[in-house]
Amino acid sequence: EIVLTQSPGTLSLSPGERATLSCRASQTVSSRYLAWYQQKPGQAPRLFMYGASSRATDIPDRFSGSGSGTDFTLTISRLEPEDFAVYYCQQYGSSPPTFGQGTNLEIK
């Protein structure tokens, strides 16, 4: 199975700053089949991005995704207070689908 490694484990930033989250795969993720989820404490994950760079419904355009092959990035151009949460990447190009261990985006 494909192992996804997210970095950094924790990212401490202030509102208004730019955030860059990385997701690296142990093998090529076919067809850029990579998704990103946001999870807040006590809540279910919420789909934010799919196909590496397509935003899900109602996701603001300050969120963008990029990458291909084994290296993918989620960028938040200007952090808002509601963006601080844990973010997970997930590949769905190979079975079984697998998730990264998460990046905790916290307020500095």
Add this chain to the structure above:
Amino acid sequence: EVQLVESGGGLVQPGGSLTLSCEASGFTVSNTYMSWVRQAPGKGLEWVAVAYTGGRTYYADSVKGRFTISRDNSKNTLYLQMNSLTTEDTAVYYCARECLRDGNFYFFFDLWGRGTLVTVSS
């Protein structure tokens, strides 16, 4: 409203069994690919099982032979029967809907329930 509501979690002893339910509203589970995903306390997400349309099912190696995913179309409900539970199965269990785009299902999830906690402990 489109939503998923899980139930059936609780405390169970090692070696025991439990059945989780996930009731859907606003859409029909019978023509949707549905999965269970779990999250151990303080840990990341782990996909557990999927039920495709037409009856096919597929499991993570960690639960194969112990867990069974099924659905009752008349109740618009997805189930997860869990047997031979171990402490490693302690987690919040989410049911999740695969995304349908351009007539195809893709193995990522655009709708999640709030989850139900399963604790395996003596």
